[in-house]
Amino acid sequence: MSMDSLAEDKIFVGWDALTALETFLQEEVPQNAKIILLTDHTVKQHCLGKLFGSNQRLHDARIYEIPEGESAKTFHQAYDLCRHLLSDGIEKDTLLINLGGGVVCDLGGFVASIYKRGLGFIHIPTTLLAQVDAAIGGKTAVNLDTYKNQIGTFAKPAGVFVYPLFLNSLNERQIRAGFAEIIKIALIADQALWHLIRQYDFPALKTISFEGLLWSRMIRDSIGKKLEIVRQDPFEKHYRKGLNFGHTVGHAVETYSLQHDRDPLLHGEAVAAGMICETYLSWKHNLISQPERDEVIGYLSGMFDHYPIAGETHDEMLKIMQADKKNKGGKICFVLLDGMGRFQTDVSFDPKIIFESLSYYNSLQA
Amino acid sequence: MSMDSLAEDKIFVGWDALTALETFLQEEVPQNAKIILLTDHTVKQHCLGKLFGSNQRLHDARIYEIPEGESAKTFHQAYDLCRHLLSDGIEKDTLLINLGGGVVCDLGGFVASIYKRGLGFIHIPTTLLAQVDAAIGGKTAVNLDTYKNQIGTFAKPAGVFVYPLFLNSLNERQIRAGFAEIIKIALIADQALWHLIRQYDFPALKTISFEGLLWSRMIRDSIGKKLEIVRQDPFEKHYRKGLNFGHTVGHAVETYSLQHDRDPLLHGEAVAAGMICETYLSWKHNLISQPERDEVIGYLSGMFDHYPIAGETHDEMLKIMQADKKNKGGKICFVLLDGMGRFQTDVSFDPKIIFESLSYYNSLQA
Numbered sequence: 001m002s003m004d005s006l007a008e009d010k011i012f013v014g015w016d017a018l019t020a021l022e023t024f025l026q027e028e029v030p031q032n033a034k035i036i037l038l039t040d041h042t043v044k045q046h047c048l049g050k051l052f053g054s055n056q057r058l059h060d061a062r063i064y065e066i067p068e069g070e071s072a073k074t075f076h077q078a079y080d081l082c083r084h085l086l087s088d089g090i091e092k093d094t095l096l097i098n099l100g101g102g103v104v105c106d107l108g109g110f111v112a113s114i115y116k117r118g119l120g121f122i123h124i125p126t127t128l129l130a131q132v133d134a135a136i137g138g139k140t141a142v143n144l145d146t147y148k149n150q151i152g153t154f155a156k157p158a159g160v161f162v163y164p165l166f167l168n169s170l171n172e173r174q175i176r177a178g179f180a181e182i183i184k185i186a187l188i189a190d191q192a193l194w195h196l197i198r199q200y201d202f203p204a205l206k207t208i209s210f211e212g213l214l215w216s217r218m219i220r221d222s223i224g225k226k227l228e229i230v231r232q233d234p235f236e237k238h239y240r241k242g243l244n245f246g247h248t249v250g251h252a253v254e255t256y257s258l259q260h261d262r263d264p265l266l267h268g269e270a271v272a273a274g275m276i277c278e279t280y281l282s283w284k285h286n287l288i289s290q291p292e293r294d295e296v297i298g299y300l301s302g303m304f305d306h307y308p309i310a311g312e313t314h315d316e317m318l319k320i321m322q323a324d325k326k327n328k329g330g331k332i333c334f335v336l337l338d339g340m341g342r343f344q345t346d347v348s349f350d351p352k353i354i355f356e357s358l359s360y361y362n363s364l365q366a
Numbered sequence: 367m368s369m370d371s372l373a374e375d376k377i378f379v380g381w382d383a384l385t386a387l388e389t390f391l392q393e394e395v396p397q398n399a400k401i402i403l404l405t406d407h408t409v410k411q412h413c414l415g416k417l418f419g420s421n422q423r424l425h426d427a428r429i430y431e432i433p434e435g436e437s438a439k440t441f442h443q444a445y446d447l448c449r450h451l452l453s454d455g456i457e458k459d460t461l462l463i464n465l466g467g468g469v470v471c472d473l474g475g476f477v478a479s480i481y482k483r484g485l486g487f488i489h490i491p492t493t494l495l496a497q498v499d500a501a502i503g504g505k506t507a508v509n510l511d512t513y514k515n516q517i518g519t520f521a522k523p524a525g526v527f528v529y530p531l532f533l534n535s536l537n538e539r540q541i542r543a544g545f546a547e548i549i550k551i552a553l554i555a556d557q558a559l560w561h562l563i564r565q566y567d568f569p570a571l572k573t574i575s576f577e578g579l580l581w582s583r584m585i586r587d588s589i590g591k592k593l594e595i596v597r598q599d600p601f602e603k604h605y606r607k608g609l610n611f612g613h614t615v616g617h618a619v620e621t622y623s624l625q626h627d628r629d630p631l632l633h634g635e636a637v638a639a640g641m642i643c644e645t646y647l648s649w650k651h652n653l654i655s656q657p658e659r660d661e662v663i664g665y666l667s668g669m670f671d672h673y674p675i676a677g678e679t680h681d682e683m684l685k686i687m688q689a690d691k692k693n694k695g696g697k698i699c700f701v702l703l704d705g706m707g708r709f710q711t712d713v714s715f716d717p718k719i720i721f722e723s724l725s726y727y728n729s730l731q732a
Binding site: 079091093116144147150325326327330 | 398441442445448449452455457458459479480481482483484505507510511513516517518519520601602688689691692693694695696
């Protein structure tokens with residue numbers, strides 16, 4: 001897999017992304033500028049050595065470690081990090097490197113965008129989810145209590161360095177969860193990618209090396225397609241909303257799980273459930289045929305474990321959806337598939353239809 | 367005084383600014399969009415009636431009241447407001463109106479810029495300081511503990527409506543403090559304005575009606591000159607730093623006072639002390655002549671009460687300056703006058719010269 005800069009956005013994908021990082025640090029970061037590296041414990045264990053090996057400048061970086069998992073992505077964590085930066089005397093000419101998954105990239109990007117009105121920052125995403133989604137597109141976020149991504153900014157990283165071999169540090173569950181975002185982008189915007197990926201079930205996928213061409217292509221195509229959408233509407237006024245396919249119900253399922261489960265769903269797992277419900281809604285709205293519906297739902301329900309959302313949870317799910325950022329005029333707005341590889345935004349439904357889609361999902365349990 | 371739109375920035379200054387507001391609300395804000403009005407108790411008492419009188423749409427606005435004064439401009443207050451917005455079901459198509467002084471505009475702008483990655487917002491500044499400075503230029507901010515404006519964003523309001531008659535609600539101290547920012551802009555960028563204002567001492571100024579031409583000209587010229595500077599460098603990479611004249615020492619004095627005084631200095635009062643120190647440094651650096659130094663310092667020390675900063679406070683002042691946002695490479699960077707009506711940025715000094723300027727200021731006490 002060769003290194004590839006996705007032009008203006010300074011996104012480097014491939015086995016030599018770390019060489020690109022080294023060049024970036026030498027050429028774009030003044031010699032006397034400080035570097036802060038934000039990460040979590042597991043990522044530090046698995047990825048820091050590799051990073052240090054190829055980058056002399058990083059040896060002097062100060063390392064900030066945050067707790068692992070979604071529960072660290074809070075306003076209070078952002079506040080603590082800002083205080084930490086201030087007490088370490090960190091000035092505006094500092095570079096913040098976010099090394100980790102979606103939580104590290106979202107939170108670190110947010111902190112960088114508000115501390116002294118903006119530090120320079122780069123992402124080195126280490127999970128599949130972060131590589132194809134969270135680190136791409138210039139959004140930052142923290143959660144507000146248990147409501148996902150309600151606080152955030154639009155802020156573009158100075159560079160994103162996607163090194164697929166970091167994915168070797170992931171467990172199966174994390175890979176599968178990240179894969180949900182690749183499926184999403186294929187469904188809304190890339191029929192060729194969809195035809196490619198649906199040839200693989202998960203047992204097949206996980207035997208394929210991250211160094212091989214298949215992963216290379218899937219990661220690069222997902223990033224490229226996401227960037228195409230983002231460039232048309234960077235501040236999500238209209239078209240970019242399409243990227244939220246599966247996320248209206250998905251965020252509700254994820255939030256519900258964070259509130260109730262000891263071992264909550266990962267973001268991608270919840271989005272997979274959300275995509276099933278919203279594919280059902282797309283069919284219900286006559287935007288896709290029944291065979292298309294069954295093809296998509298068959299693939300998703302084959303790949304992801306079922307998460308029970310019984311009838312008594314539906315009112316709570318609806319309440320969470322009512323806080324969704326895309327809503328307008330008091331209505332929950334969905335992104336729907338409009339045929340394969342296309343989408344429609346801002347479609348709202350009567351709550352009873354939304355409940356129907358949740359019940360449909362729940363009935364899929366074997 | 368006639369209404370005047372400062373073109374692209376949608377800033378309306380004058381006695382018919384409230385008419386402009388009414389037009390704005392009718393034409394730019396969808397009929398079904400909610401309106402939130404952020405203010406504090408005193409402003410609500412003095413200004414809300416006038417505002418309601420001219421704007422039918424505002425009668426349905428939800429009013430959020432924050433505590434008065436600088437101590438409300440915190441990260442936690444921003445968090446509380448975000449939670450409040452979320453629990454009120456506020457969506458992205460809502461307009462936030464910041465009605466108040468610098469605290470309301472800075473805090474409200476910050477909240478609007480991060481809640482769901484950005485609500486539309488407008489400023490209706492009601493203090494002189496907010497009218498000529500805080501509401502102009504697209505900066506938002508909250509303090510980090512007692513360190514001023516360490517957290518914030520660049521976010522442009524959809525409109526700023528400057529209605530000088532609101533200034534009738536201010537006490538003398540507030541008017542004088544706001545006037546410090548007019549003096550600042552005159553010193554760094556507008557010799558004609560400086561020649562105008564130095565004809566007036568404070569007893570003279572306060573007898574002049576806010577409806578008259580003098581205030582109209584001073585407010586409009588200050589805003590216009592600030593916008594000129596901001597447009598050249600909106601994200602404060604270089605030239606815009608000039609607007610921080612007086613603010614390096616000024617923020618330190620203000621922070622010190624917030625930490626130690628029961629009735630702390632107002633921002634403008636601290637900036638006046640800061641401008642005296644930094645005018646002294648400008649002379650020390652051979653950028654202005656002794657007569658120019660004495661002209662500026664004579665005017666400032668005649669207009670503002672002296673605030674004692676004895677030698678034992680200087681180490682603490684220096685420590686606060688070391689957290690200043692403009693610093694680079696570990697050095698405190700000052701803006702200095704470079705002749706009258708011009709400035710230089712990024713000048714650093716040995717701490718002993720900084721202490722000398724503080725001692726000089728302190729020696730001015732009659």
